[in-house]
Amino acid sequence: MSSESHRPTQEDVAREAGVSRAVVSYVINGRSGGNVRISEKTRRRVLEVVQRLGYQPNVNARSLRTRRSQLIAVMVPDLTNPFYPLMIRGAQAVAQRAAYDILVYDCDDQPARERSFVQAMLGRMVDGVILVAFHLKAEDVSLLTRAGIEVVGVGGELRPLGVDVVVPGEREAVRELMRHLIDRGHRSIAHLAGPPDTPPGRVRLEAYRQALAEAGIPDDESLVRYGTFDREHVADLVGSLFSSSRHGAHPTALFAANDVMAIEAIRTLARLGWQVPADVAVCGFDNIPEAEVVMPPLTTVDQDAEAIGRRAAELLLERLRAEAPLPPREVKIACRLVLRESA
Amino acid sequence: MSSESHRPTQEDVAREAGVSRAVVSYVINGRSGGNVRISEKTRRRVLEVVQRLGYQPNVNARSLRTRRSQLIAVMVPDLTNPFYPLMIRGAQAVAQRAAYDILVYDCDDQPARERSFVQAMLGRMVDGVILVAFHLKAEDVSLLTRAGIEVVGVGGELRPLGVDVVVPGEREAVRELMRHLIDRGHRSIAHLAGPPDTPPGRVRLEAYRQALAEAGIPDDESLVRYGTFDREHVADLVGSLFSSSRHGAHPTALFAANDVMAIEAIRTLARLGWQVPADVAVCGFDNIPEAEVVMPPLTTVDQDAEAIGRRAAELLLERLRAEAPLPPREVKIACRLVLRESA
DNA sequence: TTGTATGCGTTATCAC
DNA sequence: GTGATAACGCATACAA
Numbered sequence: 001m002s003s004e005s006h007r008p009t010q011e012d013v014a015r016e017a018g019v020s021r022a023v024v025s026y027v028i029n030g031r032s033g034g035n036v037r038i039s040e041k042t043r044r045r046v047l048e049v050v051q052r053l054g055y056q057p058n059v060n061a062r063s064l065r066t067r068r069s070q071l072i073a074v075m076v077p078d079l080t081n082p083f084y085p086l087m088i089r090g091a092q093a094v095a096q097r098a099a100y101d102i103l104v105y106d107c108d109d110q111p112a113r114e115r116s117f118v119q120a121m122l123g124r125m126v127d128g129v130i131l132v133a134f135h136l137k138a139e140d141v142s143l144l145t146r147a148g149i150e151v152v153g154v155g156g157e158l159r160p161l162g163v164d165v166v167v168p169g170e171r172e173a174v175r176e177l178m179r180h181l182i183d184r185g186h187r188s189i190a191h192l193a194g195p196p197d198t199p200p201g202r203v204r205l206e207a208y209r210q211a212l213a214e215a216g217i218p219d220d221e222s223l224v225r226y227g228t229f230d231r232e233h234v235a236d237l238v239g240s241l242f243s244s245s246r247h248g249a250h251p252t253a254l255f256a257a258n259d260v261m262a263i264e265a266i267r268t269l270a271r272l273g274w275q276v277p278a279d280v281a282v283c284g285f286d287n288i289p290e291a292e293v294v295m296p297p298l299t300t301v302d303q304d305a306e307a308i309g310r311r312a313a314e315l316l317l318e319r320l321r322a323e324a325p326l327p328p329r330e331v332k333i334a335c336r337l338v339l340r341e342s343a
Numbered sequence: 344m345s346s347e348s349h350r351p352t353q354e355d356v357a358r359e360a361g362v363s364r365a366v367v368s369y370v371i372n373g374r375s376g377g378n379v380r381i382s383e384k385t386r387r388r389v390l391e392v393v394q395r396l397g398y399q400p401n402v403n404a405r406s407l408r409t410r411r412s413q414l415i416a417v418m419v420p421d422l423t424n425p426f427y428p429l430m431i432r433g434a435q436a437v438a439q440r441a442a443y444d445i446l447v448y449d450c451d452d453q454p455a456r457e458r459s460f461v462q463a464m465l466g467r468m469v470d471g472v473i474l475v476a477f478h479l480k481a482e483d484v485s486l487l488t489r490a491g492i493e494v495v496g497v498g499g500e501l502r503p504l505g506v507d508v509v510v511p512g513e514r515e516a517v518r519e520l521m522r523h524l525i526d527r528g529h530r531s532i533a534h535l536a537g538p539p540d541t542p543p544g545r546v547r548l549e550a551y552r553q554a555l556a557e558a559g560i561p562d563d564e565s566l567v568r569y570g571t572f573d574r575e576h577v578a579d580l581v582g583s584l585f586s587s588s589r590h591g592a593h594p595t596a597l598f599a600a601n602d603v604m605a606i607e608a609i610r611t612l613a614r615l616g617w618q619v620p621a622d623v624a625v626c627g628f629d630n631i632p633e634a635e636v637v638m639p640p641l642t643t644v645d646q647d648a649e650a651i652g653r654r655a656a657e658l659l660l661e662r663l664r665a666e667a668p669l670p671p672r673e674v675k676i677a678c679r680l681v682l683r684e685s686a
Numbered sequence: 687t688t689g690t691a692t693g694c695g696t697t698a699t700c701a702c
Numbered sequence: 703g704t705g706a707t708a709a710c711g712c713a714t715a716c717a718a
Contacts, residue, residue, distance in 0.1 A: 007490070009695055020705040025697060039703065056466050060412065061695030063403040064710050079428040082632075089422055089449050101467055104447045106432050123399050124444055147350070263636060289425075293606060293633040352711055363689045368713055380687060404711035407694050690717075695710105702705080 008053040017042075017049040024050075028057065063125070071126040072100045072316060074309075075117050077134060079106035082288055083305045084132070087154065090309025091130055098317055100127070111135040122147055128316040130309075131158060134198070150319040152312045157199050164315045164329045166308050170200065170285075171207040173301045173335035174255075177283055178211030180299075181253045181343060186281060190223040190241050190251035192234065192261050201229070204257045204285060223251055227261050234264040242272055242280065252280060253343065259284035259291045259300055266294055266342065281343035297340035308333050351396040360385075360392040367393075371400065406468070414469040415443045415659060417652075418460050420477060422449035425631055426648045427475070430497065433652025434473055441660055443470070454478040465490055471659040473652075474501060477541065493662040495655045500542050507658045507672045511646045513543065513628075514550040516678035517598075520626055520644060521554030524596045524686060529624060533566040533584050533594035535577065535604050544572070547600045547628060566594055570604050577607040585615055585623065595623060596686065602627035602634045602643055609637055609685065624686035640683035651676050 010024040017024070019042060026038055027046040049055075063069045072095050076084040092102050103126060107113040114133050118140050121129055128150040131141070134157060141161045144151050151163040159165045181189055191208045194201025205224070212219060225237040242250055256262035262284025266276050274280050276296055284291060287302035311331050319326055353367040360367070362385060369381055370389040381389075392398075406412045415438050419427040435445050446469060448460040457476050461483050464472055471493040474484070477500060484504045487494050494506040502508045524532055534551045537544025548567070555562060568580040585593055599605035605627025609619050617623050619639055627634060630645035654674050662669055 011695080021696085022698080022705065022707095023703085026704095029697080042703080058407070058695050059467055060403050060406040061710090062697080064401070064407050064694090064712090065696045065698085067710080069403065079432055080425065082423065082425065085422040085428050085449075088447065089451060092447070092449055096463075101446050101448075101463060103444050104431065104435070105444075106428075106435055108432060120439075120444060124402055288632070290633050290636040293637050295638050353713095354711080364712085365689060365691095365714075366687090369688095372713075382687065385687080401711050404694090405713080407696090407710090408712050408714090410694080688718080690715105692713100692715090694712090697709090699708080700706090702703100 007058070008055045009058070010055070013046065013049050013053060013055050016053060017046045019046060067125075069125050069127055070100050071103055071124065072128045072130065072313070073103040073105060073117075073121045073124070073126045074130045075105040075107065075114070075121075076132050077107050078109045079104070083286065083303065086305035087132075087309035087312075090306035090311075091313040092309075094310050094313035094317065100317075107133075115140055118143060121149065125149075127320055128152070130154060130312045130316060131163075133157065150316055152316045152319075154308060154312055155199065156203070159330065162328050164319070164326075164331075166312045166315065166331045166333060168303045168308060169332050169334045170203050170301075170303075171210075173303075173337065174204055174207035174285075175211045175214075176337050177255065177285075177299075177301060178208060178215070180337065180339070181255070181281060181283070182211075182215045182217070184281070184343075186253040187217055188220075188223065188249075188251040189217075189253040189255060190225070192237060192254060192256040192265060193224055193226050194229045194257040194261075196226060198229070201257060208255060227257070229258050230260055231264045234261050235268045238265045238268040239272065242269060242274060250280070254280055254282045256282065256284045259286045259288045259298060262298055262300065262342075263290055263294045266296075266298070277342050283343040287338050291338075292340070294342075296342045299340045299343040300338050302336045302338050304333055304336060350401070351398045352401070353398070356389065356392050356396060356398050359396065360389045362389060410468075412468050412470055413443050414446055414467065415471045415473065415656070416446040416448060416460075416464045416467070416469045417473045418448040418450065418457070418464075419475050420450050421452045422447070426629065426646065429648035430475075430652035430655075433649035433654075434656040435652075437653050437656035437660065443660075450476075458483055461486060464492065468492075470663055471495070473497060473655045473659060476500065493659055495659045495662075497651060497655055498542060499546070502673065505671050507662070507669075507674075509651050509655045509658065509674045509676060511651060512675050512677045513546050513644075513646075514553075516644045516646075516680065517547055517550035517628075518554045518557075519680050520598065520628075520642075521551060521558070523642075523680065523682070524598070524624060524626070525554075525558045525560070527624070527686075529596040530560055531563075531566065531592075531594040532560075532596040532598060533568070535580060535597060535599040535608060536567055536569050537572045537600040537604075539569060541572070544600055551598060570600070572601055573603055574607045577604050578611045581608045581611040582615065585612060585617060593623070597623055597625045599625065599627045602629045602631045602641060605641055605643065605685075606633055606637045609639075609641070620685055626686040630681050634681075635683070637685075639685045642683045642686040643681050645679045645681050647676055647679060 010021050013024045014021045027043050074088055105117040114136050130152050132154045138161050153163050153165040156167050193205045196202055227233050256265055266282050276282050283299040285301045287300045291298035291300050353364050357364045357367045370386050450456040457478050473495050475497045481504050496506050496508040499510050536548045539545055570576050599608055609625050619625050626642040628644045630643045634641040634643050
């Protein structure tokens with residue numbers, strides 16, 4: 001029992017084992033290569049002392065020396081969005097195996113934080129970063145890459161910046177969803193779109209239009225309403241699509257750009273006296289927990305956040321292990337259609 | 344523009360400013376105390392060079408020297424439980440202001456991970472830890488404290504271990520909830536309990552009993568059913584309480600130990616032909632997102648996870664700043680009754 | 687008021 | 703094979 005909280009160092013181990021500090025370092029790091037060979041007997045003795053003393057390397061000293069912090073930062077727009085905890089879990093599962101710890105930066109939907117967190121990452125000297133950022137400029141990201149920090153982006157926004165990206169197959173998923181509706185006979189399908197100045201809003205709208213075109217259904221701009229990804233305005237928008245005066249010719253299906261809007265739409269429709277899915281089929285996007293509980297349960301799309309996190313971490317680790325610089329890569333993670341009762 | 348990614352050091356700043364390295368260090372750290380005073384003129388010049396060169400301290404070197412990593416670890420049982428992201432957000436808000444970064448460890452409900460993460464924290468030499476752990480033994484925690492790592496626990500489990508704890512006012516909240524039911528005339532209130540070997544399960548059951556006693560309602564053990572905090576068995580348990588054969592004298596209210604069980608109970612009751620809240624009032628605990636969406640919306644209890652995270656981080660920072668050891672403290676965070684339509 | 691010197695614990699380069 | 707020894711970048715007691 002050592003006096004005080006004196007954590008044993010390589011020095012202590014070396015003394016106890018009767019070898020030099022360098023030998024301990026070699027044994028610890030399994031430095032079998034090079035012109036240095038440690039005898040099996042010595043190796044064992046050192047390891048035994050390491051055990052006995054409970055020696056643990058000092059990460060700070062190691063980092064100072066190797067310029068590797070064994071730290072990965074994950075920056076997300078909104079930690080309370082259930083997508084991100086899952087993504088983080090996926091990333092952590094991969095990182096943990098390679099002895100990396102995960103630093104979480106939650107922007108809480110405040111754009112200014114993205115930049116200030118970039119500064120924090122720089123200061124913390126993380127080895128790599130998984131970024132989900134909507135407001136970062138190319139120069140912010142290049143701050144990271146120039147500092148030798150590897151960057152992987154999640155979502156298409158960062159693609160133009162020349163970093164690895166992991167993107168969910170949103171287009172394909174919307175296509176599949178629309179096909180499902182069309183197969184069930186729907187021809188008049190409305191869309192509750194997200195803000196067209198956000199990438200997801202734009203992508204989902206485009207994919208919606210494309211799916212209609214593929215099915216030979218003429219584009220009808222009057223079936224599209226623009227919302228804000230939250231509950232606000234949904235009641236009005238749905239009202240304008242399904243006002244009772246239009247009971248004659250109304251859309252028979254509604255595709256909302258996310259589940260929050262879809263759920264609010266279902267409630268609004270119920271208030272207006274429409275049956276879902278009998279009168280109107282409704283589907284969303286994201287597969288949030290509420291989607292399973294709403295009545296009727298919501299047909300939607302699951303992005304497999306965990307897989308996205310895993311792949312992002314894998315790309316990052318590959319880069320961290322790579323000798324030479326790698327070209328920017330793009331990985332697409334397929335979404336999964338979740339068929340429930342609402343459509 | 345420096346060649347390569349050579350990050351400027353204090354040495355560079357000193358050379359550029361025509362002073363010694365020590366002066367730079369003093370200026371950076373605002374060492375106004377002690378017997379060292381830096382002239383305002385020098386100070387300004389150094390700061391100017393710092394700006395110009397974009398100097399940022401090397402955290403690893405600093406940590407090696409100061410034995411402070413400026414890192415706080417947060418360990419949670421299950422990151423996909425919406426309670427924890429909120430708690431982390433609260434902790435981060437506080438930590439960020441004091442220049443601490445947050446390391447997240449998600450146990451994914453695997454008890455074994457708790458101990459392995461303790462090892463990770465030890466190795467990472469974090470300054471402090473916020474623990475939400477159900478399976479940690481006293482010796483695991485003392486591993487941390489003996490290493491000089493400050494520990495704050497969330498939930499009552501860690502109280503016996505002599506560390507600071509932040510606990511939600513569950514008892515008071517259950518009492519309030521029960522009072523609400525009793526005030527509305529309910530006398531036969533059933534309880535869907537959690538596993539009695541878990542602290543929350545036990546606490547909520549005890550508080551339920553106590554509330555009945557306070558109201559002078561005789562204890563009726565036949566009104567209590569033990570579940571598992573998830574959907575499993577809920578249908579059977581509710582069935583046994585509200586089988587149609589008992590339509591005569593049935594409980595008029597049901598308090599479930601958490602929202603997941605409460606929501607499943609509502610659905611089961613609907614299937615059995617009971618109206619909520621007309622025939623049976625139902626309430627839960629936790630205020631998960633689904634609680635707002637289920638029909639009827641669920642009356643429940645919100646634990647204010649963000650406040651819990653904030654307070655935990657505050658306690659931690661106080662300890663980290665303290666000169667002398669502090670006695671173990673306990674902070675209770677009041678829960679908030681969320682009255683909706685189900686009760 | 688400023689500069690010098692030392693050590694924090696590792697890794698890695700050399701001679702031996 | 704092994705053992706000194708020099709960085710890594712910073713903070714600080716102490717000398718000037």
